[in-house]
Amino acid sequence: MGEVHLARAQFHTMVEGTKEDWACINEAMKPFIAELPDRVLAHLRLLEGDCGGFAVDRMEHCLQTATRAHRDGRDEEYVV
Numbered sequence: 013m014g015e016v017h018l019a020r021a022q023f024h025t026m027v028e029g030t031k032e033d034w035a036c037i038n039e040a041m042k043p044f045i046a047e048l049p050d051r052v053l054a055h056l057r058l059l060e061g062d063c064g065g066f067a068v069d070r071m072e073h074c075l076q077t078a079t080r081a082h083r084d085g086r087d088e089e090y091v092v
Contacts, residue, residue, distance in 0.1 A: 018040050021033035059070035068076070081091045 019036045021036050023029045023033050061069050063069045078091050
């Protein structure tokens with residue numbers, strides 16, 4: 013399978029970035045952005061079954077703590 017060569021930004025520090033550099037970066041990010049929800053869920057699923065000796069796995073622990081924070085009136089950013 014051939015390697016795809018996408019255009020790449022040319023700057024070395026953020027202040028050097030041009031409009032063209034950022035357009036290039038934006039274009040390269042599109043596939044990753046589109047797949048973000050699936051990647052986040054896949055990473056969360058990695059927590060299933062990992063109990064580390066505790067009564068619940070890390071996924072259940074995350075859900076428990078998020079539920080408690082939500083019930084406590086915490087904002088969405090805190091809960092998520």
